[in-house]
Each structure stands twice: as C-alpha cells, then as structure tokens.
Amino acid sequence: MKLFIYDKFWDAFIKLSKETQQATRNFIEKFQQNSKSAAIHLESISTFKDKTLRTARVSQKYRAILKEVVPDDLYLFLWIDNHDEAMDWAKNKLISWNERTQAYQVITVDETQVISTTNQNAEHLPQLFMGKYPQSDLLEIGVPEILMPSVLKAQDINDLEQLESYLPVDAFENLFCLLDGGNIDVLKTEIKEGAVDEIASKNNARSFIELTDNEILNEALQGSLHKWKYYLHPSQSSIVNADYKGPIKLSGGAGTGKTVAALHRLKYLAKNKSDQKPILFTTFTKELSDNLRELATALEIPASSYEVHNIDHLAFAMAKEYNLLDTATKIFGLNTQKDAKEIWMEVLDDNLTELDEGFLIDEFEEVVLVQNLHSKEDYLKASRVGRGKAISKKQRIEVWDLIEQFKEKKGESKYYYKEEVFNLVSTYLKDHGITKYAHVIVDELQDFTNVELNYIRALAPEGMNDLFLVGDPLQNIYRRKINFSKAGINIRGNRSKRLRINYRTTEEINKLAFSLVSKVDFDDFDGNSEDKTGYLSLFHGMMPTYKLYWNKQQELENVTAEIKQLLQQGVHYEEILIAARRKDCVNDFRNHLHQQNIPHVDKKLLTTKSEGIRLGTFHGIKGLEFKHVFLVDVNDRTLPYTPTFIMEKLSAEEQAQYIKSEKALFYVAISRAIQKVNISGIGAPSTLIPTSITETKNK
Numbered sequence: 001m002k003l004f005i006y007d008k009f010w011d012a013f014i015k016l017s018k019e020t021q022q023a024t025r026n027f028i029e030k031f032q033q034n035s036k037s038a039a040i041h042l043e044s045i046s047t048f049k050d051k052t053l054r055t056a057r058v059s060q061k062y063r064a065i066l067k068e069v070v071p072d073d074l075y076l077f078l079w080i081d082n083h084d085e086a087m088d089w090a091k092n093k094l095i096s097w098n099e100r101t102q103a104y105q106v107i108t109v110d111e112t113q114v115i116s117t118t119n120q121n122a123e124h125l126p127q128l129f130m131g132k133y134p135q136s137d138l139l140e141i142g143v144p145e146i147l148m149p150s151v152l153k154a155q156d157i158n159d160l161e162q163l164e165s166y167l168p169v170d171a172f173e174n175l176f177c178l179l180d181g182g183n184i185d186v187l188k189t190e191i192k193e194g195a196v197d198e199i200a201s202k203n204n205a206r207s208f209i210e211l212t213d214n215e216i217l218n219e220a221l222q223g224s225l226h227k228w229k230y231y232l233h234p235s236q237s238s239i240v241n242a243d244y245k246g247p248i249k250l251s252g253g254a255g256t257g258k259t260v261a262a263l264h265r266l267k268y269l270a271k272n273k274s275d276q277k278p279i280l281f282t283t284f285t286k287e288l289s290d291n292l293r294e295l296a297t298a299l300e301i302p303a304s305s306y307e308v309h310n311i312d313h314l315a316f317a318m319a320k321e322y323n324l325l326d327t328a329t330k331i332f333g334l335n336t337q338k339d340a341k342e343i344w345m346e347v348l349d350d351n352l353t354e355l356d357e358g359f360l361i362d363e364f365e366e367v368v369l370v371q372n373l374h375s376k377e378d379y380l381k382a383s384r385v386g387r388g389k390a391i392s393k394k395q396r397i398e399v400w401d402l403i404e405q406f407k408e409k410k411g412e413s414k415y416y417y418k419e420e421v422f423n424l425v426s427t428y429l430k431d432h433g434i435t436k437y438a439h440v441i442v443d444e445l446q447d448f449t450n451v452e453l454n455y456i457r458a459l460a461p462e463g464m465n466d467l468f469l470v471g472d473p474l475q476n477i478y479r480r481k482i483n484f485s486k487a488g489i490n491i492r493g494n495r496s497k498r499l500r501i502n503y504r505t506t507e508e509i510n511k512l513a514f515s516l517v518s519k520v521d522f523d524d525f526d527g528n529s530e531d532k533t534g535y536l537s538l539f540h541g542m543m544p545t546y547k548l549y550w551n552k553q554q555e556l557e558n559v560t561a562e563i564k565q566l567l568q569q570g571v572h573y574e575e576i577l578i579a580a581r582r583k584d585c586v587n588d589f590r591n592h593l594h595q596q597n598i599p600h601v602d603k604k605l606l607t608t609k610s611e612g613i614r615l616g617t618f619h620g621i622k623g624l625e626f627k628h629v630f631l632v633d634v635n636d637r638t639l640p641y642t643p644t645f646i647m648e649k650l651s652a653e654e655q656a657q658y659i660k661s662e663k664a665l666f667y668v669a670i671s672r673a674i675q676k677v678n679i680s681g682i683g684a685p686s687t688l689i690p691t692s693i694t695e696t697k698n699k
C-alpha cells in the first residue's frame, strides 16, 4: 500500500488541537499498518461527486478524507476536519489523474460552474482563450476537460479569478500566465519536463508526496512544518535536479522560492558530485550566509560536502591565505581616512586637464576595476559600453596616465578598493592554475557586481554543474550592474530559468508589490529585459492598507495600537516588522516602542532569537519575511525618496536609474509580508500607491 499526502492537507492539520493532531498521527500509523482494518472505518459517501473518495474516522468528531485508487493499492490523504466540515470540503471535489501532466489534480465542480459545451453560445462573445489557443493546447497545459467549457467562456481576468477555486492549481497558474502575455509553447515544454515518472513525476510532487517515514508528521506535530523541504514546484525541481554542461541562471520575483531552489540544488550536488572538493554556497552578507547554513542543516545536507561563506569574507580570507595584501592595507569605505575622490582631486591639482573627478572615478570603477585592467594596452582595447559619451584614443591615453598617477598615490597610503582585492585574488588563482571549487551556488545575485562575478568564475573552472546563479533583477536596489557575458558566463537557451509562483505572500500583497515595478524595465543580468509575465500567488488574504495620519504622533500611536492588538490576538513579536525608508524614522518608532515598554529588536533581524518587534530600514530587510509588515513614513516625499541633496548630484539618466531603484526598494519592502501589509505616513500620499487602498485619517 502506498500513501501520498496532499500539500493542502497540512493547512487543515495545523488548525487542529494538539490532541487531534496526535490522534491523526496515530490514525495514519494504523492506516499504514492495515488500511483494511475495521478500526479505520473507511466509508464511501453516495453524495460525493467523486465516487473514489472515502471518509475515515480519526476520532469521534474528526474525519479524514482519502482517495482510494483500487488496482494500485494507493491512497491519497487529502483533508481532515470536523465531520460536517470535512463532508462539505469533499462533496464537490474530483481528484483525477491527468495523463497529460502526469499529476493528480484537485478540481471543484458544481452545477453552476460546469457549463456543457452544447449549451453555450460562447463563440459570439470575445473570449480570453477560445479561438486564441486550440483546445488541445489548453488540455496540454493542464486544463481539465470537465472545466474546459467554463474556461472557454471566460471573458476577462475577473472571470478567470472566479474560476480559481474550481480549477486545479497548475491549470489556473498556466491560464493566468497566458493572460499575462506568457507563451503557450514555453508552458507546454515546462509541463512536459515535469511529466516524467508517473506518480513520482515532478508535476505530481508539487502537491502529492509519498509518506515513507514520520519526518514530516513529526515536524507538523512540533509546530515547525517546513513544506519547502518536501514539496517543490515543478519549475523548482526541474532546474534543481538536473545536470548542466555549464552555468545556470535562476531568476524570479520576490518570494518565488529561489533560495529554496538553491538549497535543494546544494542537496542534489552534495548527493551526486563526483569530486572531493566542497561545494561553495555564497551570498552577499554574513547574516544571509548564516541563515543559509541553518537552512542547509535543516535540509540534512552533509556538512562536509559544502562551505557557506559571504563573498567578501571569502575573498579577504583568500587574499590573506595567498599573502596578497600588506598588513597595512586599508579599504575605501571601511578603514580609510580619505576617499577616492580626495585622491583624484590631488591628481587633478598636479595636472592640467579638462577631465573632471566624477568622470575619472566612474571610469576607474566601471571600466578598469570591472574588467580588471592593468596596462595601457588593455585599457585602450577595453569595452566602454554603458559609459555614455565615446572618448578618442588620445583621450584614453590621457585618462590612463591619470589613472596611473591615481594608483600610485593610492598605493603610497596602501589604500585599496574592495574590488581590487577581488581582482587580486582572481588574477592570482588564474596565474597559479588554482581551482578551489568545482561547484558554486550564488544567492541574491542582484547584489553582486561584475568584479565579484569574475571572482566567482575564477573560483570554479568551466565544467559540469559549475555555477548555479540565483537572483531577482527586480530587487536591484543598489543599482548594481552585472553582465554575464562580460564575465565570460554563458547562460543562454535553456540554461536560464525563471520562477513565477509566489510562495510567501498573498495575491493581494503580490499584486500591490508588483504594481511598483511592472512597468519598469529591468536588465536580466545579460543585457536583455527581464521577463515579468505570470507572477502570481495562489493564496488570498487581507487587502493591504495605506493610512495617512494628521501628524507623526498620531501615526506612532495608531501603528503601536494596531501592533498591541495583534499581540493580544496571539501574534508573536518576531512575526511583526516595522520598516521605514529613513533611519531616523526607524529611530522614532524604536523610541516610541521603548516608551510603551514593547520589546523590540533592530539588529541581525534574520538570525536573532531575541524577543521583540523587528525594526529596520527598507534596505535592511532584504531576504526576510514577516507575517505582519508595517511600512511607515510613506508619503510623496519618501516614495520615491528624492531629496535635493541626492538628486542634484545626479545626471538626468542617473536620476531615472535612482527612481527605478527606489521603486525596486519599495517592491522589496512590500514583498516581505506573508499575511498583511499596513502602510502609513503623514502628509500628501505617495502617487505610487493606488488610491483604492488609501485612507485619510482625521485629527
């Protein structure tokens, strides 16, 4: 007998009392020992649409719903609830095996929705799908035959959204993607990729996994169920569980499970790699690295098979290991008294030139450092794409002479750019033929620059499963420029994939977050526009709110009152975040919470175990998630945040880039929320937030 568990079963399970959860576990054990035992009370119910569904008695009040697949001796464990609610859940469900997708689909049917083709007069109306796609294609992307008439009748997004609770998840998400401009051939290919291995197919494993041990049950009983360890979206498992003759890029919007995919990739490589070298798993900050280490442990990946380092730490450790830096070395921005601009000013004092320090700083940082150039000859040949105005050969020679003087002055004080340290190590590795790693996984790639990408390339030689690069171009809040081709990394064709389904947040929050960036063009890390079609969350919840208060005090008091209410309802401190664009506003809230004796934490938000409301700036909450998010101090001056002291220094193009990164920043901030986003501020509303959710509060 085989027992498969439906992923949504756990949503019902976690709502049960501890006692009923324990009874459920005992029931499952009994069922596994003997599904035919009289104690199970397996019954078929004549009023159920699906005649293969059975109820089983878990306790006097509670019933489990199962599907019985007789010749295969297979059971699908679907739902659990009080007797009446369980019956209600099951009565209109059809659980059917889709031969095309090789997956069980959970379909809801009722007479009002399922309209027979003979009754409809639909061809006279402008439909979304009819006439645009052959029915055979719609069937191939998972639309069940029984719901085809209703799908063909859909005329707009509202009709499709009404069908959401009837359609199986895969069909709904694919139809939504089509409506959003997605390509049906791509969807068909994705479905085919996941439709291998029958019941163990990737398409089926999205929602149904076999219960082979008690691990998932124990986790659920302890209140720490991590579904991401067991159920993967087919787009996650297809990319993770495969071998590639070279680098892979995985992109996707916030909360689409990129980090989860990277962790499963680590697991796959740890299990299948043939070399002795550890796998490198790296990201930008130390805190994110610490978190990745914890998650990799939770996934039970043997610790000896990998190393987790934040990229700076690794480069500096290697520079030390190979004696590449003097002990007196100082890094700009970390421990230097002067900045690069001051040194450039000294160079310009000694020279008669029309070039200004702004141009020279950018030329050095964006051309010389990014391409790791060391000689006049290399600089004369170097690409200056993206640097705006072309310069003549004579000017290039002049620039290089000035750069040499800058490097000399900088060298006298032993000042380095951080990027130079990366370059030093990259060059050393290449010159000495050292390959530290065979496989590197990178998370939060959008925070990297090409200098770091060159370094990653130098760490692992080209080869099988060499690089797995994960990031979201839409979350590029530091205006980093990254280009794979320039780093000699080829991810064209089917080595570039994108995740679309948001597992973190509700569709209401997803829609608001996405509205900030949907019309903005983002580079896909390789010189093209990032595809943004089909981003979707498959669960629903409360609408976000935007409340405008009369003054700061009113905002402080109201936000705190709402937080107190949540705490009274049993929400834990660490599930609540207050975040703002500006640090001083975060401080105002910290002081207010302090006065109110509400514990709060504003450091190491990802890894701290301390009790307290989480507080941070929008920049500081990347990669995190919280049930309730309060985004405060949001108005026409802070979203986008465009103070004169910043804007006056920027050219028109830089201003446009800056505003784009402000939108990306707010996208990041909103998309941290799991259940509810509460936006607030004082003054005039930000025009980037829809008026439909804006409420002005009186005095």
Ligand SMILES: Nc1ncnc2c1ncn2[C@@H]1O[C@H](COP(=O)(O)OP(=O)(O)OP(=O)(O)O)[C@@H](O)[C@H]1O
Pocket: 227, 228, 231, 232, 233, 236, 252, 253, 254, 255, 256, 257, 258, 259, 260, 261, 472, 502, 503, 504, 622, 623, 624, 625, 671
């Ligand atoms: N297959 C899955 N099943 C259940 N939950 C999942 C799955 N994949 C991801 N999640 C959950 O969704 C949330 C977001 O996942 P993750 O952090 O991997 O997304 P991300 O794309 O890296 O997000 P961001 O770019 O915003 O940091 C997490 O709570 C994670 O546990």
